[in-house]
Amino acid sequence: MIDEVRDLTKGAYAVADKTSEPALDTVLSVPESQPPLKAIMAFVLAMIAALVGIVFWLTHPQLDLYTQSVLSLSGSPAQGRSIFVMNCVACHGQWANGKVGPNLHGVSDRKSDARLVQQVVSGETPPMPQFQPSPQDMADLLSYLKQL
Ligand code: HEC
DSSP states (O other): OHHHHHHHHHHHHHHHHHHHHHHHHHHHTOTTSSOOHHHHHHHHHHHHHHHHHHHHHHHSOOOOHHHHHHHHSOOOHHHHHHHHHHHTHHHHOTTSSOSSSOOOTTHHHHSOHHHHHHHHHHOOSTTSOOOOOOHHHHHHHHHHHHTO
């Protein structure tokens, strides 16, 4: 009888050892308090990628289709000169030295190609009117402005 009880007690301890004790250990050692390093690295890398993307987007603004097609064409300065004579000399002077509008010599040092196109087609700086040259005419005009 006593032996039987002893056996039962042993059994009970054995069961307790196998179930509750290791289970408690496992619960306590779940690494919830420290996020996995891989997740942190992935987050940091994603943030860096997003930052690079934003900086690139800010420094390389998307050009509209018109400007894109103008910049993809090669212009003739001689053609550009005759377009300039017909449309621009009244304000910028016969040789682009300036009258109502400013002197345009060296203007391509101050403004990018895309900004020069915008200057001509946007009409954002009155009294300079909004011009609507074809992409080829604009490319010719641009090549003339760039060699002033
Ligand atoms: C009615 C007068 C007028 C006509 C016509 C005109 N412009 Fe202008 N233009 C101006 C004025 C005024 C400015 C200065 C605008 C400002 O920045 O406030 C200017 C500015 C510019 C600029 C920028 C100059 C700079 O220093 O940043 C460019 C480039 C230019 N014009 C090109 C042209 C071209 C090319 C044509 C012909 C297709 C033309 N303009 C026709 C009046 C005119």
